Amino acid sequence: MMQSSASPSDLCDSLTQEFDSIDSYLIAVHEILNQGHMPDIADLDERIARLCSRVEEAPPELQEDCLAKLDDLLNKLSDCENEMTAFQLAKKA
Numbered sequence: 001m002m003q004s005s006a007s008p009s010d011l012c013d014s015l016t017q018e019f020d021s022i023d024s025y026l027i028a029v030h031e032i033l034n035q036g037h038m039p040d041i042a043d044l045d046e047r048i049a050r051l052c053s054r055v056e057e058a059p060p061e062l063q064e065d066c067l068a069k070l071d072d073l074l075n076k077l078s079d080c081e082n083e084m085t086a087f088q089l090a091k092k093a
Contacts, residue, residue, distance in 0.1 A: 008061070015054060018050075026076050026080050030080070033083050041084075052070075055070065
């Protein structure tokens, strides 16, 4: 378990940066697919797991603030999965 001496504000900023980083990552995945290439997303699972773990360890008020962001992230991941599946199917055709 991660013990942190960071203030709630610092933790919130750090979590926001992680959400933004993953969002940028997913945008890049979309762009790579649009360029006709399959992106390498090998580290995405680890990044998502780390983010979820940090949210889980955050104080309840921060967890509450993260719920909408997590829901948005889930939707983006679903869209990403759908795009990658469609890409693979189009390559097979």
